Amino acid sequence: MSNKSLVSISDYSKEEILSILDSAADFEANPNRKTLDGKVIATLFFEPSTRTRLSFETAVIRLGGSIIGFSDAATSSSSKGETLNDTIHMVSCYADAIVMRHPLEGAARYAAEVSPVPIVNAGDGSNQHPSQTLLDLYSILKTQGTLENLTICLVGDLKYGRTVHSLIMAMSHFHPTFKFIAPDELKMPDEYKVFCRKNSIPFTEVSELSDNFNDTDILYMTRVQKERFQDLMEYERVKNVYTLKNAMLENTKPNLRILHPLPRVTEIDPDVDKNEKAYYFRQAQNGLYVRQAIVSKVLNLK
Amino acid sequence: MEKKLKVAALCNGTVIDHIPSDKLFKVVSILHLDTCLNQITLANNLESAKIGSKGLIKIADRAFAEDETNKIALIAPNAKINIIRDFLVVEKRELTLPNEIREIVQCANPNCITNHQPVTTRFWVLNNDGEIMLKCHYCEREVKRDEVKIK
Numbered sequence: 025m026s027n028k029s030l031v032s033i034s035d036y037s038k039e040e041i042l043s044i045l046d047s048a049a050d051f052e053a054n055p056n057r058k059t060l061d062g063k064v065i066a067t068l069f070f071e072p073s074t075r076t077r078l079s080f081e082t083a084v085i086r087l088g089g090s091i092i093g094f095s096d097a098a099t100s101s102s103s104k105g106e107t108l109n110d111t112i113h114m115v116s117c118y119a120d121a122i123v124m125r126h127p128l129e130g131a132a133r134y135a136a137e138v139s140p141v142p143i144v145n146a147g148d149g150s151n152q153h154p155s156q157t158l159l160d161l162y163s164i165l166k167t168q169g170t171l172e173n174l175t176i177c178l179v180g181d182l183k184y185g186r187t188v189h190s191l192i193m194a195m196s197h198f199h200p201t202f203k204f205i206a207p208d209e210l211k212m213p214d215e216y217k218v219f220c221r222k223n224s225i226p227f228t229e230v231s232e233l234s235d236n237f238n239d240t241d242i243l244y245m246t247r248v249q250k251e252r253f254q255d256l257m258e259y260e261r262v263k264n265v266y267t268l269k270n271a272m273l274e275n276t277k278p279n280l281r282i283l284h285p286l287p288r289v290t291e292i293d294p295d296v297d298k299n300e301k302a303y304y305f306r307q308a309q310n311g312l313y314v315r316q317a318i319v320s321k322v323l324n325l326k
Numbered sequence: 327m328e329k330k331l332k333v334a335a336l337c338n339g340t341v342i343d344h345i346p347s348d349k350l351f352k353v354v355s356i357l358h359l360d361t362c363l364n365q366i367t368l369a370n371n372l373e374s375a376k377i378g379s380k381g382l383i384k385i386a387d388r389a390f391a392e393d394e395t396n397k398i399a400l401i402a403p404n405a406k407i408n409i410i411r412d413f414l415v416v417e418k419r420e421l422t423l424p425n426e427i428r429e430i431v432q433c434a435n436p437n438c439i440t441n442h443q444p445v446t447t448r449f450w451v452l453n454n455d456g457e458i459m460l461k462c463h464y465c466e467r468e469v470k471r472d473e474v475k476i477k
Contacts (some may be wrong), residue, residue, distance in 0.1 A: 032466070109442050130464025149437050151465055183369035215468060218454060 026097040029136035029323045032152045033190045038197040039263050041161065047311070047317035048162050055236060055313060059091030059325055066119035067093035067144070069146070070110070071127040075286070076155070077148050080123045083315035091249040092119060109138050116141045120171070121322055124148075142322035144294040150186050155286055163307040164242055167281040171198040180246035180266060180291055182206040185215060188246060188284045192216055192225075202227040203240070207262045209253060233265060238281065243305075245284040246292050263290055270295040274326035283307050339364070341384040341408040342395070344442030348454065349401045352476055356397050356430050357390070364388050393417065397430060399423045401476060410464050421459070423451055431460060432475040438465035447477075 030036070050325055065084045069077050072095060081091050092115075102111055108126075112135050117121055125146040126133055132145035132152065136315045139156070147153040165171050176195065178188045182204055192202065202220065204212045208231055220227050237243060248266055253259035268282070284292060286306040296302050345353050348368050354468040359366055367371075374380035389409050398405060399421035411415040427449045433440045440447045440462070448463035458471040 108439070116382075126441055127437075128439045128465075129435060129437050129467070130433075130445075133447055133464045134439050134443070148439075149465070175354065 028324065029139070030131075030154050030318060030322060031132045031136050031143065031145045031148075033154045033157045033194045034155075040265055041158070041194065041197070044158055044314065044317045044321060045162050045165055048158075048313040049166075051313040051316040052310075055073070055316065056086050056101070058088035059085035059320065060084060060323075061119045061321065063089040064118060065089050065091055065319065066115045066122045067091055067095075067124075068091065068100070068115060068122060069095045069125045069144075070097040070100070070131075072096050073125050073126055073147060076125060076153075079308075079311045080144075080146060080155075080315050080319070082183075083312055084321055086158055086312075087316055087320070089319075093123075112143075113140045114317070115247060116127055121317075121319065132295040144322055148185060151192055152190060153186055154190065155311070155315055155318055156187050157194050158318065159281060159307065159311040160187065160244075160285070162196055162310050162314050163281075163283055163303060166310065167303060168241055168279060171195070173199050173201075175201045175203070176239040176244060177203040177205060177237060177240045178212075179205045179233060179245050179310045181210045181252060182227065182246070184249075184252060185246045188212075188244065189216055191221065191244065196220075196223045196225060197255050200225060204229045205231075205233055207231060207248070207258075207266065209250065209258065209262070215289060233268070235274070238275045240276065243280060243282045245282060245288070247284075247287070247289055266291055268296055269293045270299055273299060274302055276301065330342065333412060336367075336386060336410045337385045337413055339384060339410055340387055341396075341410060342383045342385075342398075343376060343380070343406045343408065344374065344404045345381040345402045346377060346400075347379040347381050350383070353381075353383065353398050353405075354399050356401070356476070357394065357449045359385065362388070370372045384399070384429065395419075396421055396424050397427070400427060400431070400471070402472065420451070425434060425451055426463075427451060430477055432477045433462045433467070434466050434473065434475055435462065435467045438462060438467070440464055 067077055067080055077095055084091055105306040116139055121142045123146050126148050129149035129151040132148040145152055145154055174326050182188055220277045248262055250259050279302040282301055286304055286308055347370055347469055348461055367384040370379050370381040384407050395407050407414045407419045429446050431447055439445055449460040452459045452461055459468045460470045460474055
């Protein structure tokens with residue numbers, strides 16, 4: 025790759041991942057600085073994603089940089105039929121780096137190939153969303169003190185949930201043990217199980233969410249989406265069974281933390297929010313520091 | 327004797343033999359023979375002891391390089407390449423699947439950027455426990471070799 029774009033979590037080596045997490049901790053200690061003074065960052069959101077966009081924009085503004093861009097393709101030139109190649113070339117005349125969200129898979133890789141300035145992938149369809157993965161890793165490291173030898177339970181939509189797929193790839197450097205808990209319709213795809221076997225990562229698979237988390241360090245919940253189900257009665261059943269309740273956490277380890285990429289719907293009962301093991305809102309806040317670290321890295325500033 | 331007369335001998339050039347009959351015109355397209363100005367002889371539905379029915383292509387006065395002919399390894403893995411000089415076979419070669427395949431394959435994922443924008447497709451050839459898979463360089467989806475769509 026000719027520039028320092030971040031397209032996929034697999035673009036980063038173990039050392040690069042650790043250096044981003046290190047840098048994020050530094051930004052957490054002091055998130056307001058002027059290191060991006062005079063820099064312009066474009067946020068091109070070809071599909072709306074308010075949460076991710078605000079997180080990136082806050083990250084840049086707190087470092088003294090400025091933002092240009094759009095939050096919806098309807099208001100951009102792509103609605104007039106401009107190719108992605110042309111949009112990227114045009115924007116790179118103005119901006120020092122481009123943060124891009126696009127509904128098509130592979131859009132970020134392509135943009136990184138044609139762009140003279142670094143691209144940060146803020147989600148390309150159902151493919152990659154590396155800043156989410158890095159903030160998940162940062163949250164795990166912060167709450168556990170290490171990334172090594174952890175037992176991680178992945179719960180919910182393991183078939184289409186890109187965050188869990190990227191998390192498996194990223195954690196593969198750190199000797200994890202996985203538990204996959206998903207309804208039959210949304211089981212972990214074979215290619216990720218093949219990946220685990222190839223990398224000697226132990227895993228177990230179950231289809232019912234029970235209260236058996238005694239050996240778990242991280243409970244990673246994901247949203248079960250209605251549109252994934254052919255049979256809506258099945259969805260109703262799964263929705264009610266796949267709800268984490270406070271009572272299920274009774275005998276868990278003291279270091280257990282619950283993560284969720286958010287937004288959540290019914291998969292975590294609000295009665296869990298008060299439990300000190302609920303970490304999902306802090307996780308979102310960690311996104312800010314991790315994105316400050318990412319933007320600084322692609323601009324070679326840190 | 328009659329069999330030999332079906333395809334005239336070539337003085338100089340390339341002969342591609344043992345192409346499965348249903349892949350002959352795909353090979354023509356992948357090697358861009360439809361726009362090649364050299365003399366070309368196509369034969370199809372010839373009897374073959376090995377594959378039943380085969381196609382054959384003779385291109386006069388052009389020796390194809392290995393990386394050019396390897397492009398057809400995906401659809402005609404058992405085709406044989408003969409380079410001819412002065413009516414003699416000076417080089418015989420088999421095809422090997424390259425590590426990367428550009429342009430000729432269409433991504434099976436309808437939501438892939440290559441199916442919506444003018445992007446040249448790129449695929450990585452992977453061997454997953456003996457099964458050949460193609461992984462899209464852009465959307466990162468994998469497809470089995472025999473489920474690949476040729477453009």
